[in-house]
Amino acid sequence: MSERRTTSSGPPALLPLKVRDLVLRLGGAAVLDGLSMDLQGAGCTVIMGPNGAGKSLLLKLLHGLIAPTSGHIRWGGQPPGAVTARQAMVFQKPVLLRRSVAANIDFVLKARGKDRACGAGLLDHVGLAHKTDQPARLLSGGEAQRLALARALATDPELMFLDEPTASLDPASVLAIERIVAQARDDGMRIVFVTHDVWQARRIADEVVFLHRGRVEEHARATDFFPEPRSAVARDYLNGRIVL
């Protein structure tokens, strides 16, 4: 797998990511409990694991939105806060401005000092060209999520986090989102995608990080993980047995 944007004149490479002994205590409990992992190369990493395993909190820590209680996160040697602007995050529930579809994109392009003429192309890319002037609040769930994706892409991130972006969407909308993400990945963007959907994970993952009780239980290439997970909890999870 190759690295992206490692030129001698540009900023230091984002990857490898090194996470060591990460602990996050909330409400008196260690919700992340000594988590360590590395990410490198290109492609799509899917983070899976049962409810409450710590997936969403891990994304927020990696993106620099919250700070750990202890432990160490370094993106190419830099702390998360130093690289947040080089990354984008898409949440399960899209957070959109109460303005038109076009204005939602325009706002991001303007804030980033980017060419605002790109907006039309981005809306076309996510299949929303015909909704340009519509208020964003009138979009369906699938359309709103595609607009959230377009906004993330408008920042031209090197890496995109997606936290269960298709959890409440119909099958056609799920596939539409997956196609856009796969295209971004094929264009060289690093993807970190949280999902509960085993079939979705099988479609999109190059590698899987399986979390359980705030720790990494297994980290493997998708081609190894799905046919033969090493850990008993991952095996149970893939087989639909309850894992607590």
Ligand SMILES: Nc1ncnc2c1ncn2[C@@H]1O[C@H](COP(=O)(O)OP(=O)(O)OP(=O)(O)O)[C@@H](O)[C@H]1O
């Ligand atoms: N602000 C908070 N205060 C106390 N506990 C919290 C807080 N936020 C999250 N937690 C707890 O931390 C644990 C991990 O939460 P997280 O949202 O990361 O889980 P998850 O793996 O994304 O779960 P799910 O699959 O259900 O979305 C959960 O037990 C949750 O209840």
